[in-house]
Amino acid sequence: MPARPALAHEQREGTGETVATVTERQEPADEPHSLPPVVELAKTTTPVPPAASTTAATPVTAAPRRHGRWLMPTLLLLLLVTSIVSAGMGAFDIPSDQVLSSALRHLGLDVGHVSQANEAVLWNIRFPRIVLGIMVGACLGCAGAAMQGVFGNPLAEPGVIGVSSGAALGAVGAIVLGVSTFGSWTVTAFAFAGGLLTTLFVYLLSRADGRTEVVTLVLTGIAINALAGAAIGLFTFVADDAELRSITFWNLGSVGGASWKIIGALAPFALVGLLILPRYARALDIMALGERGARHLGVDTERVRIVVVVLSATLVGAAVAAAGVITFVGLVVPHIIRLIAGPRHRLLLPASAVLGALVTVGADLAARTIAMPKEVPLGVLTALIGAPFFLWLLRRTRSRQGGWA
């Protein structure tokens, strides 16, 4: 609150503090105008009791925010705890202090003794798996939030609208056709291209007048998923045994095949998307007004759209390339964040990345421990939790808006 108008007003009015603050807020005292005092709606009504108007005005200065401030620290802490717990659990348990010691030792801090066997399990199996889970989850959560923002529709999600299966189709195609154009990057590159093409395709098909209607979006998703499913089925039909195993992996989704090499291949894609997307947070907020409304406020909607769609597809493509199709993370996660902290993308995008990581690491822990020694595919587990959530969301959207259109 700048001092100048307040002072000017106090001199003029000299009334009690409460009243002075209120009038000062309502009247644009520092706008020079020789004309009679500005017409104000609040003033033309019956005199507002000072108490009522102070309460009305306070939230403006004390920026209203849900629980935004504590969200990121809490999520990061939970992610750390879950990761440590997850690293300790499995076919044979490793105490948490040993997990910590082992991790710290690689950071150059020698604390406590860790057995050779534990060390091997942690660094060859568990840590890569957790790191991959974090990266894949972060990609999916952030991409989900960004896609919902740019589609202007809270139901947009890579899995639902078919981007994940498009990416899986790219990967499966590369495996079965034995393409090796890009060496060890081939499958990743194809998954990425598949994801990007499908995103653009869905985007072009489902939008009308700068918005995406829920029905159109979901139906487009059904069609794309069916199409990709059929193509994957065809590839499955002609695949040999080894290829079949890879294909199953892409379809069900798992971070079980994690290795430092895969993580290294995923990292550049993930970082590009996760670091650049938050720069479009403000533009995505304004896009909630619709394309035309955003343009009225100076947003170059064309550019924002293309950049955000390409970056989200990059994230999804990279995640699918590394871990197969893991559905619903990108749907559920941004929703939970919005419920807790509101829809502002400045917080939504990074928080969705962290919660996505948390959910994926947690789900993977469940996937490999609930049916030990067998492993439930991660994608199956997320779908099992995510699909009912999606149904609930559909119902809620319908009852809120009186329809899906």
Next chain:
Amino acid sequence: MRLLARNRTAALASAPEIGRIGVEAEDVTYGIAGRNLVDGVSLTVRHGEIVAVLGPNGAGKSTLLGLLTGDLTPHHGTVRIADRALADYSQRDLALRRGVLPQSVTLSFPFTVDEVVRMGRAPHAGLPSDESEDTIVARCLAETDVAHLADRVYPSLSGGERARVSLARVLAQGAPVLFLDEPTAALDLKHTEDVLRLARDRARRGDAVVIVLHDLNLAAAYADRIALLARGRLVGCGPPEEVCTAPVLTELYGHPVDVLRRPGTDELLILPSR
């Protein structure tokens, strides 16, 4: 870059020169499927005045507004804001010059009223400003009588409240040329008067205001000039007393209209004959 920004605000500060041309359409034509929705319309709106655009349904009012705001590109003719063709503006520079209140605004996500109004300040990001964003937002919330809703979530508001919040957002944008598309459609009697008074006040302080209205009496009471549209063509433009005559309006709407004076004043009362 910073120099440029400073020049821009310097230009803005001196902008509300009453009498200067705010927006100017020169022989604009726009059509779909071979039919001209707006046909050779020329219209000049100056800083300091309110021009109301009136006409029967389907006369091309919204299309004309779309052409003036830059939502639509004319197939023929040009639109200039502050003597510069719309095509020569970047989105952001245009947003600093003109604000648009659409007929209805739906939000994809549940932003609060305060957040929605703050969106209006987006074009000013990084530009120096005399007032803090908080001050401007608080003032606009108060002016439109929605300060008590600041913490509410936009989708939970009634139609009238939404309309006022959207208006607050447009006011917060602080652009010297304003386009309001039926701003009072969802409002009750009191808020209708309030909003039009607010528009008139903005005009008195140097803004150029274009309002699409349906209510002839409101237009006659608040507009400095009225532009009458029929089948995409401008059929009259001038002060209310000149334009709003019984024969003209009867022909325009295809329904007999009486033009009276409010007893004891020379205020126009426009009523359909029944």
